[in-house]
Amino acid sequence: MGALQYQWDSKNPGADSLRIRFDPCTRSPKELKEELYAAARAITNRAKRAIWICAGGGLYSEVACRAFYDQGIHFSVLTLEHSSAEPVGADRMSRWCRERAIPQKVIRFDTFGFLGSDMETYKRYVTPDPGRYFQIKLMQLVEEMEGYAVLGSGAQVYRVDARKPCITRADLYLEFSTGSVAPLAWCTDNGLSHEPYFHFATPELCLSYERFPLIAQALNEPDPLFRHTANTHLLRRIVYQSLWPDMEVRRQSSYLQEAGAAYGSASERLRDRFAGRFGKVEVPLSVFERQLLGTASALS
Numbered sequence: 001m002g003a004l005q006y007q008w009d010s011k012n013p014g015a016d017s018l019r020i021r022f023d024p025c026t027r028s029p030k031e032l033k034e035e036l037y038a039a040a041r042a043i044t045n046r047a048k049r050a051i052w053i054c055a056g057g058g059l060y061s062e063v064a065c066r067a068f069y070d071q072g073i074h075f076s077v078l079t080l081e082h083s084s085a086e087p088v089g090a091d092r093m094s095r096w097c098r099e100r101a102i103p104q105k106v107i108r109f110d111t112f113g114f115l116g117s118d119m120e121t122y123k124r125y126v127t128p129d130p131g132r133y134f135q136i137k138l139m140q141l142v143e144e145m146e147g148y149a150v151l152g153s154g155a156q157v158y159r160v161d162a163r164k165p166c167i168t169r170a171d172l173y174l175e176f177s178t179g180s181v182a183p184l185a186w187c188t189d190n191g192l193s194h195e196p197y198f199h200f201a202t203p204e205l206c207l208s209y210e211r212f213p214l215i216a217q218a219l220n221e222p223d224p225l226f227r228h229t230a231n232t233h234l235l236r237r238i239v240y241q242s243l244w245p246d247m248e249v250r251r252q253s254s255y256l257q258e259a260g261a262a263y264g265s266a267s268e269r270l271r272d273r274f275a276g277r278f279g280k281v282e283v284p285l286s287v288f289e290r291q292l293l294g295t296a297s298a299l300s
Contacts, residue, residue: 002201006181020176020281024294025203033243035208039201040067047148051075054138054151057089061152063240064198080109082255111259115266127179128271128278135183139194154197155236160226167223172285178278207292
């Protein structure tokens with residue numbers, strides 16, 4: 001798996017005992033697109049099995065697909081067609097695959113059944129977000145096909161305390177939780193290797209994204225940009241569309257959340273179940289940078 005590492009007390013698997021860190025870079029990062037390509041090559045080298053990119057038509061999974069495709073690496077695409085939503089994303093992904101002769105497997109997915117009872121299969125993993133269980137489900141499907149799953153998650157989301165009158169670079173942080181490590185823990189517990197966070201696949205990729213000119217400028221002048229969480233997605237979209245101008249514009253969405261009341265009920269059940277065990281971990285941007293540069297050895 002990638003650069004994201006975690007550690008917690010197995011007897012007390014809650015936010016109070018969770019530590020998040022990132023591996024240090026082993027070389028000076030190149031430009032972002034080159035590091036996306038390098039991440040695809042690194043994943044291929046450690047996979048040792050057929051690569052399946054789980055892509056439902058979202059922006060970040062398409063970026064992963066493009067990185068592998070541009071490098072001439074053979075891969076297949078697994079797309080789930082959700083019963084909770086119109087198949088717009090699935091149709092977009094199918095069209096993208098057809099145009100490039102990429103093998104694709106499309107599975108009709110019972111979103112409501114998953115949110116109702118199927119996700120209980122993974123109830124040992126602490127999270128208030130059914131989406132983390134969905135990540136595990138995707139990896140499990142690929143494992144059953146004897147493949148190596150790559151999920152387009154892990155894009156850097158910068159957060160701040162919007163109540164502050166003036167936001168500076170020192171106020172920025174990345175937010176994780178006990179739920180964030182659930183897919184990683186599932187792999188560890190089952191002795192499996194998959195990549196649930198493509199955008200955290202290598203430390204060089206993480207640092208090159210942060211150093212991309214548009215992102216670097218935004219981080220240096222964060223007020224008032226990061227007071228609105230939607231702007232983070234907008235920034236990422238602009239960055240990736242600058243790398244691939246033919247990339248189709250789309251809104252940020254969650255097929256699980258489009259299940260409406262079923263998603264809300266599932267989330268509420270998880271919050272009740274893990275009350276007192278779930279919490280958030282804030283990794284300051286400065287700590288994140290020091291870890292990537294190899295100047296912070298301790299878990300933070």
